[in-house]
Structure formats: structure tokens, C-alpha cells
């Protein structure tokens with residue numbers, strides 16, 4: 001498609017005119033580009049440290065009227081360009097189903113894989129396009145033929161997605177799960193590395209860990225744990241549901257063997273799409289979860305053979321990565337830690353709002369949890385949604401009694417001011 005017609009296509013999406021005639025030939029690189037006027041605006045503002053810049057990004061997201069959505073860690077919203085691109089892919093598929101499901105989008109799918117690989121600084125031969133983190137964590141656990149007494153280390157904050165598949169092996173095969181306790185507020189990274197080091201025995205085969213825990217937003221030292229584990233011949237599987245897209249991640253540098261993520265959170269993709277990374281030399285350990293045509297493929301593609309599948313959403317992931325690239329992952333990275341600093345600084349001025357997420361940028365990012373003293377967390381959450389139209393997630397486990405606040409790129413500093421004002425009114429009332 002000539003760039004002229006691509007522009008026309010994007011414009012037709014923005015005005016709601018059916019795009020099906022223009023669609024064939026749409027490439028992933030084009031599909032979620034900002035609308036031209038938005039790009040123009042961003043270029044004019046130029047300074048990514050200005051609120052005007054991020055207000056413009058925010059204008060690309062569309063939440064229910066008045067809703068302040070601080071709940072991205074539960075589920076992200078896709079921006080308008082991503083939604084439009086995905087809708088257009090769905091329309092195209094339904095206009096000629098057999099063509100697009102069975103090969104018509106082969107190149108576009110590979111483009112998506114490549115875009116994801118580039119975002120995480122790895123090879124496209126190390127990326128499979130799956131459905132979600134739960135699938136990826138199952139894929140890892142189901143691949144291992146462990147013996148009774150073999151050990152897997154899973155800290156106490158692991159999400160059920162990464163825990164249950166191993167628990168099933170414990171019940172049926174007698175493997176042993178070692179469940180160390182993580183400190184809620186570690187002093188530094190070494191505190192956490194030590195927890196893993198102490199949990200290892202000669203029978204340890206796998207360490208499975210979150211990159212960022214969903215409970216209090218703590219970031220775990222995957223790089224340090226991977227180095228330590230590899231010296232002992234232990235494999236490291238990572239649940240990246242809460243980190244993928246939140247900030248800049250180089251999976252090669254992180255050094256883990258496997259990393260599974262749901263792109264419908266911090267990558268803003270359509271729902272039901274996920275990213276799975278397996279280091280080239282560790283791929284030999286993996287077996288497809290679903291055995292279908294293509295399961296003997298030598299490449300990582302053997303892990304994603306589902307026959308008929310949600311291709312518009314998979315290509316929508318390509319659109320989502322393109323959206324992130326239009327902003328730039330470096331800018332998103334800086335903004336994430338800037339928002340976090342702003343939020344923490346404000347909370348810290350209020351004696352009845354207690355942060356329960358470690359402060360350092362090595363130990364947390366855009367997920368912060370805060371206790372509203374004097375209020376049960378369920379009650380606080382209800383008041384926020386009913387009286388202030390603020391959505392966030394209550395976290396009661398681990399004695400947190402805290403609200404989980406997600407600071408995604410569509411959150412501005414004035415949204416944070418609004419939230420903090422609401423929180424302080426709740427404590428005072």
C-alpha cells in the first residue's frame with residue numbers, strides 16, 4: 001500500500017468510515033500509528049517531561065466518562081489506534097475468513113513477532129505469540145519431566161498462574177515445592193537474592209519467579225538470581241505479567257531462560273494475547289502445551305500451534321508495540337519512574353497514607369500499594385469508586401490492607417493529585 005493510501009486508511013479509521021476496502025496491505029508498522037494530528041501535536045510539544053506531552057498520549061485512550069483508571073495491573077486499556085487497528089483486522093478476517101486465517105497474514109504475524117523481539121532486545125527466534133501469562137507458565141511447568149523429590153523454588157508472592165501448574169506436579173508426581181518468604185520492604189536487591197540463594201539445594205531444578213509481584217508491586221532481581229542459578233545448573237522461569245511494557249526491558253541482559261507475559265496489561269494489546277520468550281539454548285527443554293499440526297517444527301513456532309486462533313488480536317499486539325514505539329520505550333521508561341517519584345513524594349507528606357512498596361527504582365516501578373490508615377481496604381476501594389470514580393485494586397493478602405495503584409502512561413500528574421486528594425479525604429472523614 002502506498003503511504004498515501006495508508007494515511008487515508010488511518011484517517012478513515014479515525015472518522016469511523018469502514019476501512020475494509022483500504023485494508024489489504026496494511027502492515028503492522030502502519031497499523032497503530034498515531035493519528036497524524038496527534039503526532040503533529042507531540043512533535044510540537046517536543047518535551048516528554050511536560051505534562052502537555054502526556055496529556056496528549058492520554059487523549060489516545062478512552063475510558064468510561066470520568067473514570068480514573070488506576071487499575072492497569074489488573075487489565076490494561078488499548079489506545080484508540082490499537083483498537084481501530086484490531087477492529088480493522090477483524091473486519092478483514094470476516095470479509096474473507098479462510099484466506100486470512102490460513103496463511104494470508106503469515107508475514108504480518110512474523111512482523112508482529114519481530115516487533116515484539118525488538119522491543120525486548122532479543123531474536124524473533126526466541127519469541128512465541130501465545131494467549132497470556134497463565135498459558136506461558138503452564139507451558140514451562142508442563143514441559144519438565146521432574147522426578148519425585150526434585151525441587152522447584154517458588155516464593156510466597158507468586159501468582160496462582162505460576163504456582164498452580166507446579167502444585168499439580170507436586171500432587172501427582174511428588175516433586176517438592178520450596179516456598180521461601182520474601183520481605184515486603186527489602187532494604188536492597190541483595191536481601192531478595194539471599195532469599196533465593198538460601199532456598200536452593202542440590203535437588204533444585206527450576207526457580208520460578210515474578211519479575212514484578214502483583215501483590216505489592218515489588219520488583220524481583222531476576223538478573224542476579226539468574227546468574228546465581230545458572231552457576232548451579234538451575235533454570236529460571238519468569239512471570240513477566242506485571243513488567244512487560246511497563247519500562248525498558250532487555251530480556252537477553254536479564255538472563256532468565258523463560259519469560260511469559262500477558263500483553264493485555266502494560267503493552268495495551270487486545271485481550272487474550274501474550275508474549276513468550278525462551279532463550280535459544282533453553283528451548284530444548286520446552287514441549288508444546290497443545291499438540292497440533294506444526295508441533296514438530298524446529299523453531300519456537302512449535303509452541304504456538306493452535307490451528308484456528310485469534311489472529312486479529314495477535315496482529316493487534318503488533319499494533320500495540322507500534323504504538324509504544326511511536327512514543328518510544330525510553331520515554332515510557334522515564335515517565336514510569338517520574339510518575340512513581342511524584343506519587344510517592346505526595347503520599348509521603350500524608351501521615352495516614354502508608355506506602356507498602358519498596359522505594360528504590362531497582363525494587364519497584366509503576367505499581368505502588370498504599371494503606372489508608374483507619375480504613376479496611378475493601379471499604380476504601382468502594383468509597384473510591386462510588387464517590388470519586390477511581391478504580392484500583394484492593395490487596396488484603398500478606399497483611400497489606402492496601403490499595404494497589406497502577407501508574408500507566410495514560411495517568412497524568414493531575415490524575416495523581418486527584419487520587420491523593422481522594423485518599424486524604426478518606427482518611428480524614
Ligand SMILES: Cc1ncc(COP(=O)(O)O)c(C=O)c1O
Nearest residue numbers: 132133134159161214239241262
Ligand atoms: C503476576 C501475574 N501473573 C500472572 C497473571 C495472570 O495473567 P493472565 O490472566 O493474563 O494469564 C497476573 C494477572 O494479574 C499477574 O498479575
